[in-house]
Amino acid sequence: MLRGTKKGRGTIVLVGTPNVGKSLLFNQLSRSYAAVSNYPGTTVEISRGQAVIQGRPVEIIDTPGMYSLLPMTEEEAVARRLLFKAKGALVLHVADARNLPRHLPMTLQLLEAGCRVLLVVNMLDESQRAGVRLDLKGLSERLGVPVVGTVLLHRQGLTDLKRAILKELTAPSPSPGPVREEPYPPELEGPLALLSRRLAGFSGLPPRMAAFLLLCGDGEMEAAVKKADPAAFKLAAALRGKLQAPAAYTGALHRYEEARRLLQGCFARGPAQRGPDLSDLLIQPLTGLPLLFLVVYFGLYRFVGGFGAGYLVNLLESRLFAGLLIPWVDRLALAYLPGELLPRLLALEYGLITMGLRYAVAIVLPIVGTFFFFFAFLEDSGYLPRLALLSDRLLKRLGLSGRAVIPLALGLGCGTMAVIVTRTLESRRERVITSFLLALAVPCSAQLGLFFGILAGFPQGLLLWLGVVLLCLMAAGLLADGFLPGEGAGFYLEVPPLRVPSLANIAAKTWTRMSWYFKEVLPVFLSISLILSVGHYLGVLDWMVHRLSPLMALLGLPKEMALIFFLGFFRRDYGAAGLFDLTARGLLDPASLVVAAVTLTLFLPCLAQMAVLFRERGARTALSIILLVGGIALGAGLLLRLIFLLSGFPGEGLW
Amino acid sequence: MSRKIRGIPLTRLRRGQSGRIVGLSPSRQADLQKLITLGLFPGERVIILHHKPLHVVQVGYTQIALDRQGAGSIIVQPE
Ligand SMILES: Nc1nc2c(ncn2[C@@H]2O[C@H](COP(=O)(O)OP(=O)(O)OP(=O)(O)O)[C@@H](O)[C@H]2O)c(=O)[nH]1
Numbered sequence A: 001m002l003r004g005t006k007k008g009r010g011t012i013v014l015v016g017t018p019n020v021g022k023s024l025l026f027n028q029l030s031r032s033y034a035a036v037s038n039y040p041g042t043t044v045e046i047s048r049g050q051a052v053i054q055g056r057p058v059e060i061i062d063t064p065g066m067y068s069l070l071p072m073t074e075e076e077a078v079a080r081r082l083l084f085k086a087k088g089a090l091v092l093h094v095a096d097a098r099n100l101p102r103h104l105p106m107t108l109q110l111l112e113a114g115c116r117v118l119l120v121v122n123m124l125d126e127s128q129r130a131g132v133r134l135d136l137k138g139l140s141e142r143l144g145v146p147v148v149g150t151v152l153l154h155r156q157g158l159t160d161l162k163r164a165i166l167k168e169l170t171a172p173s174p175s176p177g178p179v180r181e182e183p184y185p186p187e188l189e190g191p192l193a194l195l196s197r198r199l200a201g202f203s204g205l206p207p208r209m210a211a212f213l214l215l216c217g218d219g220e221m222e223a224a225v226k227k228a229d230p231a232a233f234k235l236a237a238a239l240r241g242k243l244q245a246p247a248a249y250t251g252a253l254h255r256y257e258e259a260r261r262l263l264q265g266c267f268a269r270g271p272a273q274r275g276p277d278l279s280d281l282l283i284q285p286l287t288g289l290p291l292l293f294l295v296v297y298f299g300l301y302r303f304v305g306g307f308g309a310g311y312l313v314n315l316l317e318s319r320l321f322a323g324l325l326i327p328w329v330d331r332l333a334l335a336y337l338p339g340e341l342l343p344r345l346l347a348l349e350y351g352l353i354t355m356g357l358r359y360a361v362a363i364v365l366p367i368v369g370t371f372f373f374f375f376a377f378l379e380d381s382g383y384l385p386r387l388a389l390l391s392d393r394l395l396k397r398l399g400l401s402g403r404a405v406i407p408l409a410l411g412l413g414c415g416t417m418a419v420i421v422t423r424t425l426e427s428r429r430e431r432v433i434t435s436f437l438l439a440l441a442v443p444c445s446a447q448l449g450l451f452f453g454i455l456a457g458f459p460q461g462l463l464l465w466l467g468v469v470l471l472c473l474m475a476a477g478l479l480a481d482g483f484l485p486g487e488g489a490g491f492y493l494e495v496p497p498l499r500v501p502s503l504a505n506i507a508a509k510t511w512t513r514m515s516w517y518f519k520e521v522l523p524v525f526l527s528i529s530l531i532l533s534v535g536h537y538l539g540v541l542d543w544m545v546h547r548l549s550p551l552m553a554l555l556g557l558p559k560e561m562a563l564i565f566f567l568g569f570f571r572r573d574y575g576a577a578g579l580f581d582l583t584a585r586g587l588l589d590p591a592s593l594v595v596a597a598v599t600l601t602l603f604l605p606c607l608a609q610m611a612v613l614f615r616e617r618g619a620r621t622a623l624s625i626i627l628l629v630g631g632i633a634l635g636a637g638l639l640l641r642l643i644f645l646l647s648g649f650p651g652e653g654l655w
Numbered sequence B: 001m002s003r004k005i006r007g008i009p010l011t012r013l014r015r016g017q018s019g020r021i022v023g024l025s026p027s028r029q030a031d032l033q034k035l036i037t038l039g040l041f042p043g044e045r046v047i048i049l050h051h052k053p054l055h056v057v058q059v060g061y062t063q064i065a066l067d068r069q070g071a072g073s074i075i076v077q078p079e
Helices: A022-029 A074-085 A097-112 A124-129 A136-143 A158-170 A186-198 A207-215 A219-228 A230-242 A247-263 A279-283 A285-336 A341-346 A352-381 A383-397 A402-411 A415-424 A428-441 A445-455 A459-483 A503-538 A540-554 A560-570 A572-584 A590-602 A607-617 A619-647 B029-037 B068-072
Strands: A010-015 A047-053 A056-062 A090-096 A116-122 A147-149 A492-495 B018-024 B045-050 B055-059 B062-066 B074-078
Touching: A010 A022, A010 A074, A022 A047, A022 A056, A022 A090, A047 A158, A056 A158, A074 A415, A090 A097, A090 A158, A097 A116, A097 A124, A097 A207, A097 A247, A116 A136, A116 A158, A136 A147, A136 A247, A147 A158, A186 A207, A186 A230, A186 A247, A207 A219, A207 A230, A207 A247, A219 A230, A247 B029, A279 A285, A279 A383, A285 A341, A285 A352, A285 A383, A285 A445, A341 A352, A341 A503, A352 A383, A352 A402, A352 A445, A352 A503, A352 A572, A383 A402, A383 A459, A383 A492, A383 B062, A402 A415, A402 A428, A415 A428, A415 A503, A415 A607, A428 A459, A428 A590, A428 A607, A428 A619, A445 A459, A445 A572, A445 A590, A459 A590, A459 A619, A492 B029, A503 A540, A503 A607, A540 A560, A540 A619, A560 A572, A560 A590, A572 A590, A590 A619, A607 A619, B018 B029, B029 B068, B055 B068, B062 B068, B068 B074
Parallel strands: A010 A056, A010 A090, A090 A116, A116 A147
Antiparallel strands: A047 A056, A492 B062, B018 B045, B018 B074, B045 B055, B055 B062
């Protein structure tokens, strides 16, 4: 049913729990890169790649981590949909050797779903170190599917794996027998038999699998059956009501026992061991918080802020662009391009090259690039889950769980990407709150780097800005938690071992994210400068600045700031880059600078983030978030200005 | 689950102490599934590594962090 293999090119789907090495395998088989990381769940956007395996072209699909065929997060739902859609594909189930008893139940479930499976037992190095004894050949015979052992980190076992893949893809008739139909315990067997008769041929899944999912109350399956066969839907509900324990539980328990039975004689745990590790220091508040401070200080402030936003931007912006390229382009444009508009489109104040390309390449790219490098380092080392642990208590106050620290931290790099990553959170409530906080009070790396740079001269200003933004973050979270219906999130997280990050992994991941970012950002930057140069030419820009100047005056800001807010709407970083320009021209006094920085940070997310917000959260939620954020940003700016006026702080002398 | 289970919640094990899981009694059904997928099955042996800031248990070679609610829903027989 599921396995009508198409002739010609084959398809491979990689599945497995988070953090078992799927991305690594994907990168080693295909030529393109997926993000590889030591944090459960970073494969959010699906990666597809092409590979040539021993002369045969193959399509490879990487899926987000998945614990079972009953999805709990949106991300897992995505993975399952992908898996069920790829009919006839060869499914590579990547499992962690040490934890086979926990991974094998999913292999069984894949077989029940009618998938053609090849089991990849990865991380043999770690299992060996732990003293685990494995008999993969024996396991393969018992399971009836090919099993290949690998150490993907060192590319060991790849050749065997490729050979096995090729053998499967070219096999005249797919090798495993019929769909696995292990009898379940009697309590489930009866209802399953009843239901599966009704569901024969439904949804392309084996009827028993469809029946099992329905009995578990799986949302997607229920919706499909309700539409196609309301009677079967009712029957399922009635049968479910009579079960002593939830079907998902009985089923999982059974599969787990089954796996244990299959592994007998093929898998033996070594002596229990647990090395002394840095883990303890990282998660205990007393030591963890100072260490977090060090990570933030060296990683964000010194590396991203100092090296990226300071050194690299200076190199590219002042030396390369301002010093060399721009004068040259300006001169050429004025000399050779006819008319008034044409030279403006390419060069001068808002030109495609002199502004669009300059902002993208010279100001934003080095900052975002260094941030992604830093973040990849954290991911690969296994620090992030420990950070999640450390911050769970605090985040619970905001209606979130420790898991939310990942999208929030990634938001310090790129808010747009972060909103996508909220899919790893379990409840809709958590996703909404996180998206809201991301839109309001999490500056992206470009903003952060630029503000660090701009405010570097005034430590008080920097602290003030940081304090106010954090205050807003907390207040907004508390409010959201108070007003949104539903209960807070629970926290369950697998904590992977700390690993020495591999430079190749970090480089690959930084590269993937940077190319994603650049593809996203360059067209936007170029279109903005196009709009601006035309707007400037037509006088629309001056008109807008004029209309907004009363608001700016209210905030105590020069009227040029209006333009920056306008720019910030298209891209936050673009706005911050504009602020950088204004400060360089000496147009802002310290107090206004703080007001401007706070308001810009809180102000609306950029166009790309808003688009993703609409896509992920739906129009109603997205609109409410945007309205709230706009209101809070202006309110906070006004309040801050008022405080400054009344208190006379910061007096000129202070700076 | 509603069945009567003898044992104590995981939160009451001493740090470093081990126990065998004898039951799961989460307040929400979704949580039950989460515990299972993480390998916290009845019959498994667990060791408590931390209680603070959260509960961290080791099952097999996997370490799992749980909040109080999650850890409290795992019933173990101390060993
Ligand atoms: N020691 C060892 N580490 C490995 C091996 N394979 C992968 N890793 C490490 O395991 C971590 C996770 O690998 P990924 O490829 O990101 O895992 P994934 O399954 O794609 O995870 P998600 O993208 O989070 O779903 C990385 O830090 C790898 O370096 C291996 O064979 N041995």
